[in-house]
Structure formats: structure tokens, C-alpha cells
Amino acid sequence: MKITVINGTEKHGVTYRLKETFLEPFRDKADITEFYLPRDCPGFCIGCISCFSKGPESCKDAKYVLAIEKALLEADLLVFTSPAYVFHATGAMKAMLDHFGFRWMPHRPAKEMFSKRAVIITQCLGSGGSSAAKDIKDSLSWWGISYIKKCTFKLMGDIAWDKLSEKKRSSMLNSVAKTARRFAAIDYSRPAHVGLMAKCKFLACRMIQTKLGKDNPEYTDYKYWKANGWIGKDRPWKQG
Numbered sequence: 001m002k003i004t005v006i007n008g009t010e011k012h013g014v015t016y017r018l019k020e021t022f023l024e025p026f027r028d029k030a031d032i033t034e035f036y037l038p039r040d041c042p043g044f045c046i047g048c049i050s051c052f053s054k055g056p057e058s059c060k061d062a063k064y065v066l067a068i069e070k071a072l073l074e075a076d077l078l079v080f081t082s083p084a085y086v087f088h089a090t091g092a093m094k095a096m097l098d099h100f101g102f103r104w105m106p107h108r109p110a111k112e113m114f115s116k117r118a119v120i121i122t123q124c125l126g127s128g129g130s131s132a133a134k135d136i137k138d139s140l141s142w143w144g145i146s147y148i149k150k151c152t153f154k155l156m157g158d159i160a161w162d163k164l165s166e167k168k169r170s171s172m173l174n175s176v177a178k179t180a181r182r183f184a185a186i187d188y189s190r191p192a193h194v195g196l197m198a199k200c201k202f203l204a205c206r207m208i209q210t211k212l213g214k215d216n217p218e219y220t221d222y223k224y225w226k227a228n229g230w231i232g233k234d235r236p237w238k239q240g
């Protein structure tokens with residue numbers, strides 16, 4: 001199986017240790033690709049909208065975006081991590097997610113996404129870990145993923161790993177290890193269940209695309225939906 005990890009920080013701190021513990025049961029059985037932000041996607045979206053109108057190849061940051069997209073599409077399990085920075089995911093994570101706006105369901109979702117599973121690991125000092133996880137989940141669910149598990153922690157102590165109490169460290173590590181064991185037991189040859197919410201979102205977007213296509217049959221997103229058969233009876237969760 002393949003796992004792609006998007007680390008919202010380059011720091012080898014608390015978030016990194018939680019992620020390393022999550023990956024432990026997969027080390028000998030998975031092909032793991034990791035990206036560290038901002039290093040592996042340093043540019044900001046500047047709103048040129050060329051990814052929407054032409055494709056991600058035309059983005060000024062195509063080199064980074066295409067490498068991440070390839071790894072995301074090939075993976076069976078996606079892992080996203082971030083500390084909370086001012087109540088949200090890190091700016092580097094948000095900057096990376098902005099580059100994938102064209103993959104949101106109202107535009108050109110990738111059929112592969114619907115069958116994937118994802119884990120989001122966030123932590124904060126006292127408050128903001130949940131909203132940081134939500135920042136990431138918003139993109140993942142609009143990419144089409146239904147099976148998303150959020151693991152959020154509050155340090156309630158120091159923000160440096162070495163200064164946290166032994167009790168706090170082991171409770172966080174035990175909790176993330178338990179989730180990891182659950183995910184390691186999954187049979188990844190079977191696609192994830194696609195939830196009702198993802199199907200409803202898809203059908204609402206399909207109505208919009210059908211209308212847009214009537215107004216302009218050359219509209220890029222409509223042509224993509226049509227080519228995938230989604231304006232007709234095909235559905236991405238049956239194709240991915």
C-alpha cells in the first residue's frame with residue numbers, strides 16, 4: 001500500500017512525533033512519501049486562475065503542485081498534520097491547499113479521491129486544534145473524500161516536547177498509536193465507503209455543471225465532467 005503524508009510544518013516537534021508514532025505500524029508494509037511544508041510547496045497562490053481555466057501544469061508552482069498531486073492520487077491513505085497557528089492550520093498548509101482549489105467538487109474533482117481514506121493530526125497548546133483540523137478537512141471532503149479521521153490534541157503545558165510531562169506525552173502517543181493500529185488493520189484493496197454527504201455534494205455540483213454546459217458547452221469544468229461521464233450516469237466512486 002501507499003501512504004502520502006503532508007506535514008504542515010518542517011519542525012521536528014510535537015506534531016512530528018505524533019505523526020511518526022502514527023506511521024510506525026506501516027513502516028514495514030507501506031511505501032511512504034512525505035512532503036514537508038513550506039519546503040515542498042513554497043509558493044503562494046496568486047489568483048491567476050490558470051489552474052481553473054487551463055490546468056495545474058500552467059501554475060507558476062507547477063513543479064511542486066504536480067509532484068504533490070501525483071503522490072496524493074497514488075496513495076491509499078493520506079495523512080495531513082499541522083500544529084494550530086493562531087487557531088488555524090499553518091499558513092504553509094493553507095498555501096498548499098489553495099493550490100488544489102481546482103480539485104474541489106464544483107470544479108474538477110479527481111475520481112480517485114472518492115475511494116481514499118485520510119487521517120488529520122493536529123495539536124495545539126490550549127485551543128485551536130479542532131479548527132486547524134477543520135481547515136484541512138474542508139479541502140479533503142470537497143476533494144471527494146468521505147473517510148476522514150481527525151486526531152486532535154491539546155498540550156495544556158509547554159509547547160516543547162521535552163518539557164511536557166511524561167504522562168502527557170504517553171497519553172498522546174498511546175492515543176495516536178491506537179488510531180494507527182485501527183488504520184493498519186484496514187484492507188486497502190477495498191475502496192472506502194462513500195458517504196451520503198459526498199454523494200449529495202456531487203449531485204448538487206452535477207446540476208450546476210449541467211446548467212453551465214447548456215450556457216457554454218466549451219466551459220472547461222463542464223467538458224471535464226462530460227468526458228468523465230458524470231453528466232450522464234457514471235459516478236466517480238464507481239470509477240476510482
Ligand SMILES: Cc1cc2nc3c(=O)[nH]c(=O)nc-3n(C[C@H](O)[C@H](O)[C@H](O)COP(=O)(O)O)c2cc1C
Pocket residue numbers: 009011012013014015016083084085086087088123124125126127128129155159160161
Ligand atoms: C505562530 C504560532 C501560533 C500558535 N497559535 C496557537 C493557537 O492559536 N492556539 C494554541 O493552542 N496553540 C498555538 N500555538 C502552539 C502550537 O499549536 C503547537 O502546540 C506548538 O507549536 C508545538 O507544536 P510543534 O512542536 O509541532 O511546532 C502556536 C504556535 C505558533 C508558533
